[in-house]
Amino acid sequence: MNASPDITERFKRGDKGAVARAISWAENGDPRFATLIADVYSKVGHAWRIGITGPPGAGKSTLVNEIAKALRTRERTVGILAVDPSSPLSGGALLGDRIRMEERTLDKGIYIRSMASRGSHGGLSRTTVDACDAMDAFGFDEIVVETVGVGQAEYDVVSAADTVVVVLCPGAGDGVQAMKAGLLEVADVLAVNKAELPGADRLIMDLEEAVHIRLAGKSTWMTPVVACSAARGDGIEDLIAAVERHREHLKAHDLDGIRREKRLAQVHRVLDERIAEHLWSGGGFGERARALLDSGRSPYDVVAELFSALLAEHRHQKNGAK
Amino acid sequence: MTDRKIRVLVAKPGLDGHDRGAKTVASVLRDSGMEVIYTGLHQTPEMIAEVAVQEDVDVVGLSILSGAHMELFPRVREELKKRGLDHVLLTGGGIIPGEDMEKLESQGFAKLFGPGTRTDAIAEYIKTEMKRRWAHTS
Numbered sequence: 035m036n037a038s039p040d041i042t043e044r045f046k047r048g049d050k051g052a053v054a055r056a057i058s059w060a061e062n063g064d065p066r067f068a069t070l071i072a073d074v075y076s077k078v079g080h081a082w083r084i085g086i087t088g089p090p091g092a093g094k095s096t097l098v099n100e101i102a103k104a105l106r107t108r109e110r111t112v113g114i115l116a117v118d119p120s121s122p123l124s125g126g127a128l129l130g131d132r133i134r135m136e137e138r139t140l141d142k143g144i145y146i147r148s149m150a151s152r153g154s155h156g157g158l159s160r161t162t163v164d165a166c167d168a169m170d171a172f173g174f175d176e177i178v179v180e181t182v183g184v185g186q187a188e189y190d191v192v193s194a195a196d197t198v199v200v201v202l203c204p205g206a207g208d209g210v211q212a213m214k215a216g217l218l219e220v221a222d223v224l225a226v227n228k229a230e231l232p233g234a235d236r237l238i239m240d241l242e243e244a245v246h247i248r249l250a251g252k253s254t255w256m257t258p259v260v261a262c263s264a265a266r267g268d269g270i271e272d273l274i275a276a277v278e279r280h281r282e283h284l285k286a287h288d289l290d291g292i293r294r295e296k297r298l299a300q301v302h303r304v305l306d307e308r309i310a311e312h313l314w315s316g317g318g319f320g321e322r323a324r325a326l327l328d329s330g331r332s333p334y335d336v337v338a339e340l341f342s343a344l345l346a347e348h349r350h351q352k353n354g355a356k
Numbered sequence: 357m358t359d360r361k362i363r364v365l366v367a368k369p370g371l372d373g374h375d376r377g378a379k380t381v382a383s384v385l386r387d388s389g390m391e392v393i394y395t396g397l398h399q400t401p402e403m404i405a406e407v408a409v410q411e412d413v414d415v416v417g418l419s420i421l422s423g424a425h426m427e428l429f430p431r432v433r434e435e436l437k438k439r440g441l442d443h444v445l446l447t448g449g450g451i452i453p454g455e456d457m458e459k460l461e462s463q464g465f466a467k468l469f470g471p472g473t474r475t476d477a478i479a480e481y482i483k484t485e486m487k488r489r490w491a492h493t494s
């Protein structure tokens with residue numbers, strides 16, 4: 035299917051409505067996304083991608099608003115993607131992160147998109163990367179992705195970023211809990227938000243110690259712990275400076291290779307989706323699997339049978355093509 | 357494989373400071389499977405239209421309790437039009453007297469909802485309307 039030429043043209047002209055439509059296509063699995071992004075792919079790679087994660091209520095959205103504001107004073111343009119969970123029951127979602135970013139609504143150099151996590155199994159990771167690619171190609175200098183720090187799928191999402199900032203705050207558990215939740219492993223920068231509240235110093239010390247134990251002597255990057263107060267606008271410059279140091283670090287340590295591996299992961303996800311769709315809708319595997327199960331075969335047996343059938347078909351097609 | 361969700365912007369233009377109604381509608385729409393973007397109080401028509409562009413919504417629902425509906429509905433429609441969003445379903449509700457509602461509907465506005473509306477009636481209306489529209493476009 036063709037990307038509608040109208041949207042591609044508007045996209046290249048810098049019309050936010052077109053990047054918005056591109057992201058909708060990505061979310062909906064609409065094939066027009068592939069056509070559009072292929073057309074503009076030479077532009078992808080310019081933006082720095084910052085992932086922001088952490089428990090609900092840590093102050094991520096407030097912080098994203100402050101970061102965007104600070105980046106704008108440096109005349110950087112910013113694309114923001116804010117992910118909130120879908121309800122597993124209804125499939126609907128209430129997306130409220132924009133409320134904290136209201137002052138940015140009419141800024142021409144800012145684009146904010148709310149996204150529901152929808153069904154997970156990797157789908158969210160694929161869509162998030164697509165949305166970042168779209169915003170990158172559109173021309174934003176910086177991309178900020180906010181997501182809720184719960185569960186593996188969410189880590190995959192932020193891991194797609196160049197720099198991952200994990201936001202914690204006093205009163206929402208101690209450093210050990212953050213470690214147990216696996217949050218420290220994904221962090222390139224740790225932000226202790228609400229630093230004006232009691233308990234912040236303790237949390238900072240715990241985290242610094244945890245980072246030291248994990249990384250000292252083993253890593254060329256020591257995850258910095260930055261104190262900030264998004265509500266007061268304090269510490270934002272320090273946080274941005276830490277992100278910039280991480281950027282310089284990656285540039286000195288094979289950024290291209292790291293980014294290529296992330297793109298490879300995206301190829302993997304899209305290919306998996308394509309193969310699964312081909313098998314289950316086009317390939318009639320559902321019917322064949324049912325028949326085999328009815329004859330009393332185990333799921334592993336069924337898979338072995340279907341897989342060799344698939345390989346045989348593939349071989350047959352290849353020989354036919356010669 | 358396309359899996360399209362109805363995206364709705366629930367917005368509160370104007371000066372009144374109550375958003376309980378808007379929040380209730382937002383959760384009802386969420387519970388009926390829609391993706392609802394909620395933006396808080398005191399939104400100007402310009403901000404509402406700008407969010408509608410950035411979020412690529414199918415529907416904008418205004419909650420207006422201030423009595424300024426005769427002014428706000430046309431202004432939001434104008435801002436949407438300016439940005440090429442003529443296709444967006446503009447609906448809403450609040451304290452809107454029956455005669456005003458008729459007047460607005462005669463000016464081409466979609467169905468509006470007055471006080472005492474069953475909230476699931478709004479969800480049903482949006483679903484039916486979007487189904488009809490999507491059947492035409494794709």
Ligand SMILES: Nc1nc2c(ncn2[C@@H]2O[C@H](COP(=O)(O)OP(=O)(O)O)[C@@H](O)[C@H]2O)c(=O)[nH]1
Nearest residue numbers: 090091092093094095096227228263264265266
């Ligand atoms: N005391 C204090 N509260 C904050 C700070 N930053 C954010 N908050 C509040 O924390 C709550 C959750 O903020 P939000 O940005 O929505 O958190 P998110 O769920 O992580 O995105 C809100 O009530 C904010 O006003 C801060 O630096 N100090």
Ligand SMILES: [Mg+2]
Nearest residue numbers: 094095131180
């Ligand atoms: Mg948030």
